[in-house]
Amino acid sequence: MNNKEKKVLVIGVIGADVHAVGNKILYHAFTEAGFEVVNLGVMVSQEEYIAAAIESGADAIVISSLYGQGELDCRGMREKCDEAGLKGIPLLVGGNIVIGKQKFEDVEKRFKAMGFDRAFPPGTTPETTIEALHELLDTEGGNQ
Amino acid sequence: MSKVLLIDFGSTYTKLTAVDIGKEEILATAAAYTTVQTDINDGLNEGLKLLEQKTGKIKYDACYACSSAAGGLRMVTSGLVPELTGEAAKLASLGAGAKTVGVYAFELTEHDIEEIGKINPDIFLLVGGTDGGNTDCIIHNAKMLSKMNPKFPIVLAGNRTCASACERILKDCEVYTCPNVMPKFGTLQIEPTQKKIREIFLNRIIQAKGLSKVTNLLSDIMMPTPSAVLQAMELLANGHEDEIGIGELIAVDVGGATTDVYSIADGMPEHMNTVFKGLPEPYAKRTVEGDIGMRYSVQGIVDAQGIERICRLSGLSTEKALTLIEELKRNTDKLPNGDEELEALDFALASCAIDEAVTRHAGTISETYTMMGQTFVQEGKNLTKVKQIVVTGGSLIHTKRTEEIASHALYSQINPASLKPKSADVWVDKTYILAAMGLLSSYHPKTALRIMKKELKYHGYSK
Numbered sequence: 001m002n003n004k005e006k007k008v009l010v011i012g013v014i015g016a017d018v019h020a021v022g023n024k025i026l027y028h029a030f031t032e033a034g035f036e037v038v039n040l041g042v043m044v045s046q047e048e049y050i051a052a053a054i055e056s057g058a059d060a061i062v063i064s065s066l067y068g069q070g071e072l073d074c075r076g077m078r079e080k081c082d083e084a085g086l087k088g089i090p091l092l093v094g095g096n097i098v099i100g101k102q103k104f105e106d107v108e109k110r111f112k113a114m115g116f117d118r119a120f121p122p123g124t125t126p127e128t129t130i131e132a133l134h135e136l137l138d139t140e141g142g143n144q
Numbered sequence: 145m146s147k148v149l150l151i152d153f154g155s156t157y158t159k160l161t162a163v164d165i166g167k168e169e170i171l172a173t174a175a176a177y178t179t180v181q182t183d184i185n186d187g188l189n190e191g192l193k194l195l196e197q198k199t200g201k202i203k204y205d206a207c208y209a210c211s212s213a214a215g216g217l218r219m220v221t222s223g224l225v226p227e228l229t230g231e232a233a234k235l236a237s238l239g240a241g242a243k244t245v246g247v248y249a250f251e252l253t254e255h256d257i258e259e260i261g262k263i264n265p266d267i268f269l270l271v272g273g274t275d276g277g278n279t280d281c282i283i284h285n286a287k288m289l290s291k292m293n294p295k296f297p298i299v300l301a302g303n304r305t306c307a308s309a310c311e312r313i314l315k316d317c318e319v320y321t322c323p324n325v326m327p328k329f330g331t332l333q334i335e336p337t338q339k340k341i342r343e344i345f346l347n348r349i350i351q352a353k354g355l356s357k358v359t360n361l362l363s364d365i366m367m368p369t370p371s372a373v374l375q376a377m378e379l380l381a382n383g384h385e386d387e388i389g390i391g392e393l394i395a396v397d398v399g400g401a402t403t404d405v406y407s408i409a410d411g412m413p414e415h416m417n418t419v420f421k422g423l424p425e426p427y428a429k430r431t432v433e434g435d436i437g438m439r440y441s442v443q444g445i446v447d448a449q450g451i452e453r454i455c456r457l458s459g460l461s462t463e464k465a466l467t468l469i470e471e472l473k474r475n476t477d478k479l480p481n482g483d484e485e486l487e488a489l490d491f492a493l494a495s496c497a498i499d500e501a502v503t504r505h506a507g508t509i510s511e512t513y514t515m516m517g518q519t520f521v522q523e524g525k526n527l528t529k530v531k532q533i534v535v536t537g538g539s540l541i542h543t544k545r546t547e548e549i550a551s552h553a554l555y556s557q558i559n560p561a562s563l564k565p566k567s568a569d570v571w572v573d574k575t576y577i578l579a580a581m582g583l584l585s586s587y588h589p590k591t592a593l594r595i596m597k598k599e600l601k602y603h604g605y606s607k
Contacts, residue, residue: 008277016514018419036276038329043419043512043521051225052329056277067515 007059007137010052012040013095015073019066022095026064029126035133046077050084059137060090062129070097071110078115090136094120094129146205147171148588150580151188151362152369153211158187160195161580162202168594172198173575184213188361207362208583212369217345220246220265224272224281229302231423232325233271236301236334238430240341241371242267243402251281252288260289265296267344269337270310273303275327286310290317297344301325301337320344332424342367370430372582373397374406377534378428379581380596381408384589390597392530394505394565395578396553398497398537400476401440403433405505411525411563418509418520425507425525433501438493438539439476442469449496457492465489479542491549494539499552507563522563528555530565534600536573546572571600 009030013023020042027039038056040048049061061081065073074093081089093116098107104121111119118132146166152159162171176190196202219242223230230249237244246263248256260268270289272282282302289298290313300310301322311319322337346366367375373395383389392409407429413420435444446454446469455465468489472478480486507524535550543549550570555562577599584592 006276016512016519018514018516018519038274040329041419043421043514043519048421051228054278055225055228055272055326056274056329057279058277 006034006036007133008036008038008056009060009062009133010038010040010049010056010058011062011064012044012049013042013064013066014044014046014049015065015067015069016043017065017067017069017073018042019064019095022066023064026062026126026129030062030130030133033126033130046073046080049077050080050086053081053086053089054084058086058089060092060133062133063091063093064095065093065097066095068096068099070095071107074111074114074116081115090117090133091115092118092120092129092132092136094118094124096122147202148584149202149204149207150583151191151207151209152372152576152579152583153184153187153209153213154369155213155215158184158191159576159580160191161575161577162195162199162204163580163584163591163595165588165591168591168598170575170577170595170599171202173577174198175576206587208587209362210367210369210372210579210583215243216370217242217341217368218245218263218266219243219269219341220248220260220263221269222248222252222271222285223302224250224278226250227422228329229271229273229326232332232334233269233301235332235423235426235429236325236337237269237341238432239334239371239374239426239428240338241345241368241374241430242341243432243434252285254288257288257292261292267341268294268296268298269341270298270300271302271325273306273324274329275304275324277303277305279303279306279309282306283309283313286313290314293317297348299337299340299344326423330424332426334426342371367583369579370404370432372579373404374428374430374582375585376578376582376592376596377406377408379585379589379593380534380600381532384593387590387593389593390532390571393532393534394502394527394530394553394568395534395536396498396501396550397578398494398501398535398539399437400538401434401437403436403497403501403537405431405433405501407505407525407527407530409525409527409530411507411527413520413522413526414529415520417518418522420522422523429505429525431501431505433504436497436501438490438497438537439472439478442472442493445493445496445500448500454489454492454496457495458488460485460488460492465492479538487543490539491543491545494537494543494549495552497539498535498549499556502553502564503559503562508561509563510561524563526563528563528566531568532571533565533568534571534573534578536576536578541572541574541576546570569602571602573599574601575599 030037108119148163150161157175159175174194219237221233223233226249297318381393395406397404555564581592
């Protein structure tokens with residue numbers, strides 16, 4: 001339906017997390033890579049991501065979490081998206097999404113079980129995420 | 145020097161204000177019953193007669209009018225997400241001086257359409273989606289609206305990607321297309337829509353409401369009364385050229401059926417450690433509380449603030465207060481006229497009305513602890529630094545306790561999250577001139593400002 005030229009991403013830092021720098025870097029990197037980016041900034045609730053995604057007809061939601069509470073904050077996100085009519089919208093998460101030294105494969109498995117399409121470990125470059133986005137959006141075609 | 149007549153066609157009264165521009169003073173004011181059902185000229189002629197008794201015969205060089213007669217400008221809005229384009233549509237309508245009689249979000253249902261048909265608004269505002277964003281919802285809603293063959297004009301101000309598609313769907317209706325009220329996420333662009341709403345009000349609504357009969361007397365512009373008041377408040381706050389204003393302010397109009405609150409203030413967070421959430425707030429903002437009013441909506445005050453508080457403030461027993469409130473509902477014209485109990489009750493009701501309406505208008509702040517320490521989250525406007533309050537409405541004018549009532553607009557420790565003004569000076573619109581001065585400000589802003597600064601009675605109040 002949408003005749004938009006660019007794919008739309010909704011990004012932000014979830015929960016009671018005020019880490020603003022990485023969020024700005026991602027905003028610039030994604031914009032540079034040709035995405036239309038709706039940046040919600042820091043301390044974003046699940047509901048805010050969803051509201052912004054509906055209104056902007058987003059193709060994917062990219063969640064950052066730097067303070068270790070990501071797993072708690074992300075719980076139920078996929079179900080809420082389904083409920084709000086965003087069925088199948090790609091959900092990506094990255095940052096320091098859990099506390100302590102845990103094997104990332106386990107962490108990734110848990111986030112995938114929660115309905116996330118991709119989970120990235122600390123130190124992931126924006127390029128990796130951009131690549132993943134192209135992959136997800138081309139093969140699954142976003143939320144059309 | 146030139147003399148100007150300003151008319152405010154209200155729902156119950158036609159208020160007239162005669163101004164001498166050269167002397168920068170009000171010659172006289174008068175009020176007469178409005179009779180839109182029969183002929184609006186009756187109310188006007190009656191008012192003119194009263195005015196003439198005070199001033200003698202005057203030849204006016206110009207005559208301007210605003211109107212809230214026949215229910216005012218009744219609007220229905222529909223947006224996508226309630227907190228986003230839904231809210232933007234509501235802000236646009238209220239700021240244009242309309243009364244929102246229906247606010248819808250997401251896809252309109254058959255039931256909604258039936259309801260809208262019954263409401264039969266003066267204007268419908270259809271929005272949804274950021275530019276390049278969601279198109280499904282607004283297209284669906286346009287289709288639903290087209291099915292009901294609406295007789296009312298539709299202002300279309302949604303996602304520009306599908307504006308032409310919506311126009312095609314609504315080709316048999318009166319449609320006005322405006323730029324998107326929310327072109328990008330979190331960006332408001334409501335002025336073009338408000339301008340269009342006022343234009344439609346002028347061209348179409350006035351005729352429908354029998355006001356065209358008086359247009360031969362009028363030299364120019366009609367606008368909705370609240371829009372005139374908002375204009376007056378902006379002028380009073382900002383000043384004009386070398387005539388300074390009184391600075392950021394809030395204004396409260398406690399009426400019989402509704403309570404209007406205006407704020408002319410930036411309202412953004414004060415400190416770096418405060419995160420702002422929600423839509424950006426308009427500098428000049430108007431809200432209307434349809435359930436808060438001294439007579440028709442008296443139950444709303446009781447529901448919102450509780451009968452206990454009303455009893456505490458009035459000193460009446462619960463039984464007595466409830467009996468009197470029932471009486472006010474039946475007898476909406478009833479005034480205290482020296483009745484001490486009723487005076488006490490009106491004092492309590494007006495205090496609660498102001499408290500409730502300003503609390504809803506003002507933003508809130510909440511505290512959270514993060515890994516980085518204490519952080520604050522602000523939603524809505526921060527009015528704590530606003531130092532001026534303008535009040536109007538019968539219950540505040542015809543009482544000796546104006547300042548005491550007005551002080552309920554201020555911050556209180558009972559509700560520490562609310563961002564109401566911390567301390568303020570109170571200005572009272574004793575002669576009901578706000579709307580008139582708003583009208584005058586379109587032509588003689590400096591005169592209007594000087595008159596307001598002179599006429600609004602200053603009551604020092606600090607808390």
